[in-house]
Amino acid sequence: MKLAIVERGLGNVEEERKLLDEGLKKFPSFFKLWLMLGQLEERLDRLEKAKEAYDLGLKHCPNSIPLWLSLVNLEENLNGVTSARAVLTLARNKNPQNPQLWLAATRTELRHAYIESMVPLPPSRWMDKIMDALRKCDYDPHAIAAVAKFFMHHSKFKKARTWLDKAITIAPDVGDFWALYFKFELQHGTDGTRRMF
Structure with missing residues (x-):
C-alpha cells in the first residue's frame, strides 16, 4: 500500500495500478486498497471503473464506511441525488448503528434542500x-x-x-x-x- 502511495506521488499511474492489483490479489478484504483503486480511477476520470472498484470492495468489505461514503459521493456526481440516496439506504441497512452514514444522509438532504x-x-x-x-x-x-x-x-x-x-x-x-x-x-x-x- 505504501509503495502505491509513493507511485501516486510520483505520478506513475501504471505502476500504482499494478501494485494495487497485486495487493488486492493477496489481501482482497483490505478496504484501503479498494479505496485507493477507486480514487485512482476517479483521478483518471474513469468514473464507471471507479464505481466498479468501490462495488467490488464493498462485496469484500461490506462494513467499510469509507468505501460506502466514496461510492455515495461518486453516485451523487455521476447519477444524481436519487442514486446517492439509494446507496446510503443500502449502506445504513448493512450498518444500521453507524452515525457517519446517518450524518452523510442528513448532509446529502441538506445539500439538496430536501x-x-x-x-x-x-x-x-x-x-x-x-x-x-x-x-x-x-x-x-x-x-x-x-x-x-x-x-x-x-x-x-x-x-x-x-x-x-x-x-x-x-x-x-x-x-x-x-x-x-x-x-x-x-x-x-x-x-x-x-x-x-
Whole structure:
C-alpha cells in the first residue's frame, strides 16, 4: 500500500495500478486498497471503473464506511441525488448503528434542500422523525447537534438550547458544537447566557 502511495506521488499511474492489483490479489478484504483503486480511477476520470472498484470492495468489505461514503459521493456526481440516496439506504441497512452514514444522509438532504420536506409535517410528527433518527444512530452527538439546528431553523430557541447543551455535554471536545452554541447565543441569547462564553 505504501509503495502505491509513493507511485501516486510520483505520478506513475501504471505502476500504482499494478501494485494495487497485486495487493488486492493477496489481501482482497483490505478496504484501503479498494479505496485507493477507486480514487485512482476517479483521478483518471474513469468514473464507471471507479464505481466498479468501490462495488467490488464493498462485496469484500461490506462494513467499510469509507468505501460506502466514496461510492455515495461518486453516485451523487455521476447519477444524481436519487442514486446517492439509494446507496446510503443500502449502506445504513448493512450498518444500521453507524452515525457517519446517518450524518452523510442528513448532509446529502441538506445539500439538496430536501430537509424542508419535513416542514409540511405537523409538529407532532417532527419529534417522531427526530427520535427515530436519534435511536437509529445511538444518540450520536452530531445527530443531537443536527436536532438543535432543526429547532433553531424553526425558531424553537428554548428547545435548541436544550439540544445544544446535550451535544456539548456528550462531546465537550468537539469545537464545532461549541462554535454552534456560541453563534446561537450571540444571535438568540441574553446577556446572562452570553457570559458563559
